[in-house]
Amino acid sequence: MSDIAIKADCLSKHYxxxxxxxxxxxxxxxxxxRLRGLTRWGGGRxxxxxxxxxLKDISFEVKRGEVLGIVGHNGAGKSTLLxxxxxxxxxxxxxxxxxxxxxxxxxxxxxxHSELSGRENIYLNAAMLDMRREEVRRKFDEIVAFSGxxxxxxxxxxxxxxxxxxxxxxxxxxHLEPEILIVDExxxxxxxxxxxxxxxxMEEVSRSGRTVLIVSHxxxxxEGLCERAILLEKGRVAKIGNTHExxxxxxxxxxxLAGTEIEARHDREGLGEIxxxxxxxxxxxxxxxxxxITGRDVVIRMYYRCAAGKEFLNCRxxxxxxxxxxxxxxxxxxxxxxxxxxTLRGEGYVDFxxxxxxxxxxxxxxxxxxxxxxxxxxWIKNVAPFSVLDADYYGTGKLCPPGWEANGVLVRYRWExxxxxSTAALPxxxxxx
Amino acid sequence: xxxxxxxxxxxxxxxxxxxxxxxxxxxxxxxxxWQYRELIYILVWRDVTVRYKQTLLGVAWAMFQPxxxxxxxxxxxxxxxxxxxxxxxxxxxxxxxxxxxxxxxQALSRGGTSLVGxxxxxxxxxxxxxxxxxxxxxxxxxxxxxxxxxFLGLMAWFGILPTWRILSLPLFAALAATITLAAGLWISAxxxxxxxxxxxxPMLIQLxxxxxxxxxxxxxxxxxxxxxxxxxxxxxxxxxFRWALIPGFEVDFTMFLPSLxxxxxxxxxxxxxxxxMERTFADVI
Numbered sequence: 001m002s003d004i005a006i007k008a009d010c011l012s013k014h015y016x017x018x019x020x021x022x023x024x025x026x027x028x029x030x031x032x033x034r035l036r037g038l039t040r041w042g043g044g045r046x047x048x049x050x051x052x053x054x055l056k057d058i059s060f061e062v063k064r065g066e067v068l069g070i071v072g073h074n075g076a077g078k079s080t081l082l083x084x085x086x087x088x089x090x091x092x093x094x095x096x097x098x099x100x101x102x103x104x105x106x107x108x109x110x111x112x113h114s115e116l117s118g119r120e121n122i123y124l125n126a127a128m129l130d131m132r133r134e135e136v137r138r139k140f141d142e143i144v145a146f147s148g149x150x151x152x153x154x155x156x157x158x159x160x161x162x163x164x165x166x167x168x169x170x171x172x173x174x175h176l177e178p179e180i181l182i183v184d185e186x187x188x189x190x191x192x193x194x195x196x197x198x199x200x201x202m203e204e205v206s207r208s209g210r211t212v213l214i215v216s217h218x219x220x221x222x223e224g225l226c227e228r229a230i231l232l233e234k235g236r237v238a239k240i241g242n243t244h245e246x247x248x249x250x251x252x253x254x255x256x257l258a259g260t261e262i263e264a265r266h267d268r269e270g271l272g273e274i275x276x277x278x279x280x281x282x283x284x285x286x287x288x289x290x291x292x293i294t295g296r297d298v299v300i301r302m303y304y305r306c307a308a309g310k311e312f313l314n315c316r317x318x319x320x321x322x323x324x325x326x327x328x329x330x331x332x333x334x335x336x337x338x339x340x341x342x343t344l345r346g347e348g349y350v351d352f353x354x355x356x357x358x359x360x361x362x363x364x365x366x367x368x369x370x371x372x373x374x375x376x377x378x379w380i381k382n383v384a385p386f387s388v389l390d391a392d393y394y395g396t397g398k399l400c401p402p403g404w405e406a407n408g409v410l411v412r413y414r415w416e417x418x419x420x421x422s423t424a425a426l427p428x429x430x431x432x433x
Numbered sequence: 434x435x436x437x438x439x440x441x442x443x444x445x446x447x448x449x450x451x452x453x454x455x456x457x458x459x460x461x462x463x464x465x466x467w468q469y470r471e472l473i474y475i476l477v478w479r480d481v482t483v484r485y486k487q488t489l490l491g492v493a494w495a496m497f498q499p500x501x502x503x504x505x506x507x508x509x510x511x512x513x514x515x516x517x518x519x520x521x522x523x524x525x526x527x528x529x530x531x532x533x534x535x536x537x538x539q540a541l542s543r544g545g546t547s548l549v550g551x552x553x554x555x556x557x558x559x560x561x562x563x564x565x566x567x568x569x570x571x572x573x574x575x576x577x578x579x580x581x582x583x584f585l586g587l588m589a590w591f592g593i594l595p596t597w598r599i600l601s602l603p604l605f606a607a608l609a610a611t612i613t614l615a616a617g618l619w620i621s622a623x624x625x626x627x628x629x630x631x632x633x634x635p636m637l638i639q640l641x642x643x644x645x646x647x648x649x650x651x652x653x654x655x656x657x658x659x660x661x662x663x664x665x666x667x668x669x670x671x672x673x674f675r676w677a678l679i680p681g682f683e684v685d686f687t688m689f690l691p692s693l694x695x696x697x698x699x700x701x702x703x704x705x706x707x708x709x710m711e712r713t714f715a716d717v718i
Contacts, residue, residue, distance in 0.1 A: 015716070087452060087559035089715040096452040110557045113479060115486045120479075127475040128558055130468070156486075179447060 004099060005180055005211040006062040006085065011094035013055040013080050013235075054080045055235045058094070064179075065209040067202075069222040069243060071250045072232035073385055078215045081232070082184050085213070100179025100211070103129050114158035118149055118168055121157055125172045139175050147171035174201050180211045199225075219247050219291070219389070250290070262383060270376040274312055274344060276368050278303035279319070279384045284353075291387035292357050294410070300332070300352045302368060304378075306345050312372035315342040317350045321386060322365040323407045329364070330409065344372070358410040361390025455712050465561045472560055473568050480543070480572035495579035499535050500587075503528045510648050519650045521679055522591050528584055529675045530647035533609045536577040537667060538638045540610070544569040544617025545634050549624050552718045562711045566617040570610055577606065584678065598677045605673035612666045612696055618703030622710040625718050646671050651688075659688070666692035 055077045062068050070078050083089045085096060086104050111128040112121050122143060126136045136143075144150055147168040149160070157165060174197075183202060202225060206212050216222055222229060222243060229246035231239035239249040263277050280288050282299040292298040302317060318333035332352040334342050364386040370378045393410050466473075485491045503524055510516045511523035518526035547569040548555065548562065555562065581602075588595065624630035645667040646654070654662050662668060669692045676684040 083715065084452060087450070088556065090454055090712045091452065093454060098450045098452065100447040102450075111554050113483060115483045116479065120482070124475055124479055127469075127472045128554070128560065130472075130560070133471055133475075 003064050004061055004097075005064045005066070006060075006096065006098050006213075008058055008060050008085075008096040009094055011055055011058040011081070011084060011091045011096055012053055013077075013084060013089070014051060014092040015054050016051045053235050055084070055091070058232075058235075058237055060230060060237065060240055062211055062213070064099075064211055065206070066228060067206045067212040067214065067226045069226035069229035069246070070213060070215045070232065071219070071222060071229055071246065072238075076232040077235040078232055079184065080235075082182055082213070082215060086182055098180065101130065101176075102180045102182060103173070103176045103178040104182035104184065112157055112165070112169060115156055117156055118144075118147075118153040118160070121168070122172055125169065126176075129173065129176055131176055143171045143175050146174060170197065178210065180213070181205050183212065183214045183216075219250070223247055262380070265380055265383070267380065269379045270370070272378060273307040273310060274315070274370050274372060274377040275305050276302060276370060276378050276380060276383065277305050277347075279366055279368065281386065282351075291389050292359075293389050294359060294361055294391040295356050295393040296391070297353065297355045298357045300354065300366075301349050302352075303347070303349045304344060304370060305347045311343060311345045312377075313341065313343055314374070315344045315370065315372045315377075317342070317344075318369045319352060320367045320369075321359070322367055322382070328367070329359070329407055333369075356393075356412070357388065358393070358412075359388045360393075360408040360410060361388050362408055363387055364408070455708070462561060466563060466567075469560050469564055473564050473571070476564065476568035477572045477575075480568065481575045484572075492579060495576040496583040499528065499531050499580045500583055502535075503531055503587075506531075506648060516649050517653070519652060519682070521682065525587060525591055525593065525679060526650070526675070527648065528587055529678045530645075530671045532577065532580055532584060532678075533605070533670045533674045534642060534645065534647050534667070535580060536573050536606075537609055537613050537670070538642065539573040539576065540570045540613040541616055541620070541638055542634060543573065544613060545620035545624060545630065547617070548621045548714065549628075549631075549718065555718050556715050562714060563707065566614060566621045566707075570614045570617055574606065574610065588678075593680060595678065596680045598680075600677075602674070602677045605670055605677060608666070608673065608696075609670045611700060612670065615696055615700035615703050618707045619699070622703075622707045622714075625710065625714055641665075641667060660691070663688040663691045664695050666696045668692060 058077075058081060070081065072078050080089070082104065084091050085098065086102055111125055113124060116124060122140065123133065123136055127133070144153055147164075147170070149164045149168050152160065152164065157168070160168070181202070199221070202212055202214065206225070212225075214222065214225060226243045228241060229243045230237055231246045231249050239246050262279065263275075268275075278301075280301040280303075281290075281292055282288050282301055284297045284299060286299060286301075289298075300319060302319060304317070306312060316333060316335045318331055318335075320331040321329045323329050332354070334350060365382045366384045366386050368378070368380050368383045369376070388408075485494060488494060490497060506527055507524050511518070511527070516523075544566045547565040551565055585595075620630060620634060624634075644662075644665055651659075651662070651668070651672065669689045672684045672688070675682045
């Protein structure tokens, strides 16, 4: 009993769907709603807010010194769980017992005030993370040295570069010495060296006997750091235990999602005579894979089913890859690369073969669209997740400079340099692709 | 080294927190407030520092603003408007009222927006949310002290010597702080849910100034309205300040009772409302 760090017992969190739009954010809406409720006039039927359980009956234990990974799709409840464990929001039902001070790396830089100097912000930030002034004073020099902004420590942070800002913020967080550290996908942001620092810090923290909770889409990180992991699916614990098994389960779940579930989707638009039934991500040998890999060839297979006994002319099948912010990154469409007419009947599939996948590691989404003779047949947004694992795209071992990752899209290129001085220009050639 | 701390401490000495749905109407959790007392201190310090950063006059603004307002109002309301001041020099009479009012209006607008203004913080870090309106109420006390120093200069100018009554000033300042905190609890929590508050608040503050005896003496309020008038707690604060600062200023202390009752009800109600809304701040903000 004494070696437990976190004990969650039937944690559940209930949200009203569309809370942002449906809630009465102005007094007028609220009053009108109340009024209508009272009189029941003008179609004032009681609207029942659709609601869902972001988390349902989550129970688990984390031992002290254990590094636990939490994996799952977007919307599976990972962030909600972390928010509950770090006390930002309350569970609807259930309890969690936490032994020790909790701090989380998702707070990096939160609460910095731009008008204050680096020195002042260290104290401010530390107080927000519940670190005693005493403790900060003791570690002050260490924090400053770690951040590498000694020269600017008395300059307002609004004059800092974004890199300095992040380094200082991380330096504070890194010196917290909490008993329990929570890390939410920090590795998805920041530059490579920052990520390396985070990883190193997490390893150090876990070696020193503290408890770490990591949420990540990056399975390599999870497998590298955690002995145990939890797989969340639709707010429930789908699997808990040995990391490798859980990661396998996650990969299965990705396959599963791209398999059966699309058929059950009701949020589709179009005539519906041709339906998308499944999306599979495959390698070039046509073996389904849990995730694609940056720079490797990948095949995206879209299965369809046509209305019985019908034939559809001039079809167009397309799929677009959307980024985290739901922006279209690129579109693959049958008619663009090959104008030959496409006729669909019965059941079948269309493979899109993408050589050297130009996406950085991370979580993306597919959006699918099928039409025939100019009529939309089946259009599904966010039809399936698309996971990409990072790899060395350019073969140079280098990543994008910090802050330049854009939306995750990579392009092949090379560069040349030349001189335009008084002497005749002799192009100096160099390859960098 | 640091590595020693976590693993060799038995669980019994580790802070234990039980996370569960909040229950009870008035679960204040004063222990948590106490644990985070340094955050209160540092937020107050931040508010004070940031306010006068990159200004030429610096903290002198805290004196200049009420003095300038006093001069303008004296010209408009006393010289031109002929508003009486119960026989005391109007500038002194006015400034003694402006002193707490500047505090109340400032603490109110800062306290009311304290939650929405810190939205990123609320959705990312845990700390007792009560700290935000609380520190926003405390910070302008610094300005109050500075404005008070300016008042001493004004009294010297008019050759008025303070009496022992001046010692009661902290009491009335505390009353002013309680009033603004009580209102700030309601306003800040409502603001999270209804952004209308952002529009209403400045109007409310302006209106409140006119229903308080700042520009005019209480004696100008018709007798039949006095009972209702006394419900406004700022009346007690302003009258209290004048009583403490202006020798010979007389106050009917029975007028204080209804407003103290109002403050109590609003304060307790505000705590209950704030605590019940607190559970959803991070989800709604």
